[in-house]
Amino acid sequence: MTTSYDVRFWDTRRNASSKKPSYEARWKVGGKAKSKTFRTKALADNFVSDLRQAAKLGEAFDVVTGLPLSMLAADNSKPSGPTFLEFVQSYLMSRWRSSAARTRETDAYAMLSLVPALVADLPSRPSDSEIRGVLRSHALLPEGRRADLTNRQAVTLRWLEKASLPMSDLREARLLRIALDAIAETFAGKEAGANTVRRKRAVFHHLLEQAVEQKLFVSNPLDEIKWTPPKAVTAVDPRTVVNPAQARKLLDAVSMVGRKRGPRLKALFACMYYAALRPEEASDLRLKNCTLPSAGWGLIILEKARPQSTKRWTNTGETHEPRSLKHRADKETREIPIPPSLVDVLRSHVEEYGTAEDGRLFRTSTGGTHSSSAHSYVWQEARKLALTPAQSASPLAARPYDLRHAAVSLWLNAGVSPTEVAKRAGHSVDVLLRVYAKCMDGQQDAINNKINDVLDC
Structure with a gap:
């Protein structure tokens, strides 16, 4: 190995030949010019600072690599394979x-x-x-x-x-x-x-x-590794599930929160209760997805969801971006018949607020998408208006998502087959029965009678 104590340094410079910003650390060892490229100027300056420190301490530099012996030894001691x-x-x-x-x-x-x-x-x-x-x-x-x-x-x-x-x-x-x-x-x-x-x-x-x-x-x-993860709660807590009268009272209260935000969100929350939509599914619901007759049942055909994420993780750099439905292949849809009560709410919403340029039903006054924090704020204010102090302090409808739980629980307890409920809610049947097992109430007598009928034969 050829070493030298003759080391000179130059200022970091922008790499003009690179399309993306990059910076060159430049120095000379034994008369031979060396350089190393870094993504940022700070990284390049820190590298040169380490070299200067080694030179100040009187270290010899390897002429081939341009590195002081301490850095070269550290580099050679690294094990093969990635960190x-x-x-x-x-x-x-x-x-x-x-x-x-x-x-x-x-x-x-x-x-x-x-x-x-x-x-x-x-x-x-x-x-x-x-x-x-x-x-x-x-x-x-x-x-x-x-x-x-x-x-x-x-x-x-x-x-x-x-x-x-x-x-x-x-x-x-x-x-x-x-x-x-x-x-x-x-x-x-x-x-x-x-x-x-x-x-x-x-x-x-x-x-x-x-x-x-x-x-x-x-x-x-x-x-x-013998390690047992903590048990996670997967079943819906029945205490969170509202009955139809409570749901209607909460939805009415939503429209009384604020001058604009609450009234604009009432129909979105109604979709979560009457059609069991997830919040991100309701956020991307468009008029073309809805059949809203003047009388009788209507239909929603979901095509996309619009989940919220931090900008750095999205493709568009926006907090919301459309994607395929949860647990569904791209372009796969989900059909949900909707009762007249929801049809009326949606017709009134369209008449009052119209749609966004892309056809979305639910948008802010400036055309954007309501954030999850906006959903939460309006919902908590509505709970204060609609529920008693004891109910408000309880888990009852603690989150907007509990409206979806209430919808699925209602369908199951109404006697709708689990297969049909799973189809409408976008679940598999096994997940549906596991998650909502504790919310299937009022069926014990009917089940006991069926068992008695068999035993009496």
């Missing part, structure tokens, strides 16, 4: 195109717990909140969507890239338990909800399955 951070980045990018915005967000949310946990104990560790900030705004996004880093964030990212453990280390049960402990806590250090833990564990397991596919592991190491 956990590198594999996480490739995993998320491999799923980006085929995933919905909410799925991308869910995947990344799991990594915000896992990546800070699976690091080596190197000095000058940034706080977990700083690491999560860099991951959220930069490292876990495609290159074209990454925010520019501040100097402090650039330092945080460089530390993380150095400290992230090799994927090969995840064969150790100790590290896997550290990862599972991390997903079992909130970012504030409290016990995480059961559903959150189970979702994050599922994402982690799927990531390791991809590592198996890429021959990094012979089998999924997580399968060998």
Whole structure:
């Protein structure tokens, strides 16, 4: 190895030949010019700062690579194969195109717990909140969507890239338990909800399955860990389900919240109760999807949903964007007969507010889509108006989504076959019966009579 103490540095410069913004760190070792390109100026400046520090300490520099011997030794000591951070980045990018915005967000949310946990104990560790900030705004996004880093964030990212453990280390049960402990806590250090833990564990397991596919592991190491996830509540709480009279009172109260927002949202909430629409399905409902006769039952044919997500995860960069119906193939539709009461509400809504330029029934006064926080605010105000203080303090219709639960429960208790209810609600029959088992009330006597009839034969 040829080394030299003759080292000179130049200022970082913008790379004029690159279409995307990039910056060159430039220096010279033993008379030979060296350069390295970085995505941001902050990263390039930090790299040059490390080189200057090594030169100041009197280190020899390798003439071939241009690196001081300490950095060269650290580079050569790295194990083969990707680090956990590198594999996480490739995993998320491999799923980006085929995933919905909410799925991308869910995947990344799991990594915000896992990546800070699976690091080596190197000095000058940034706080977990700083690491999560860099991951959220930069490292876990495609290159074209990454925010520019501040100097402090650039330092945080460089530390993380150095400290992230090799994927090969995840064969150790100790590290896997550290990862599972991390997903079992909130970012504030409290016990995480059961559903959150189970979702994050599922994402982690799927990531390791991809590592198996890429021959990094012979089998999924997580399968060998004896760890029981917390039990999640999957059944609807009957205490949240309103009866028809309570539902009508709540819907009337919605129209009294505010000058514009409440009246515009009444029909959307009515769709959730009378047609069991999910909020994102109601948000994308268009006039062309509705058959609204002057008398009798009507029909809704759902084509799309319009879920809300953070802008960084959507394809359009907007908080709402259309996508296929939940658990349905692209362009697959769902037909829902609607009672005259909902037909009347929708006809009145169209007469009063018209439609958006794209035909959507429900929009803000400026043509946008109501946010989930707007739904929640209006609903909580309506509960105060429609319910008694005791009811308002109870779980009764605590969320707008409970209107959908009330609709499905009503259909089941009215004697509609589970197959038909599942078809209208967009569920599978087995999920329907499992989720709504506790809400099927008033049928015990009929069932007992049927059993008696058989026993008496």
